[in-house]
Amino acid sequence: MAMQIKRQTGCEFLLNLLNESTNRGSMMRKWQCLVCGFIYDESRGLPDDGVAPGTSWDDIPETWQCPECGVTKSEFDMIELTDD
Numbered sequence: 001m002a003m004q005i006k007r008q009t010g011c012e013f014l015l016n017l018l019n020e021s022t023n024r025g026s027m028m029r030k031w032q033c034l035v036c037g038f039i040y041d042e043s044r045g046l047p048d049d050g051v052a053p054g055t056s057w058d059d060i061p062e063t064w065q066c067p068e069c070g071v072t073k074s075e076f077d078m079i080e081l082t083d084d
């Protein structure tokens, strides 16, 4: 039984490592306002709006509004941009 627990833990450890390296990649996401087309770039943030560069979309408060048209986060969608 002890061996089973050990094996499970080791597996989880590896999975966590994999997940972390994926999440920690320099890839920052971009989000686009569906109403006006404004793009929020996580790597750039919105310094004029008090949002520091590198701020994850998840950390933007729900009450935040699009600087262009005033809609909230729920009107934004993630857009995938490939570098190559």
Ligand SMILES: [Zn+2]
Pocket: 033, 034, 035, 036, 037, 038, 066, 067, 068, 069, 070, 071
């Ligand atoms: Zn907008």
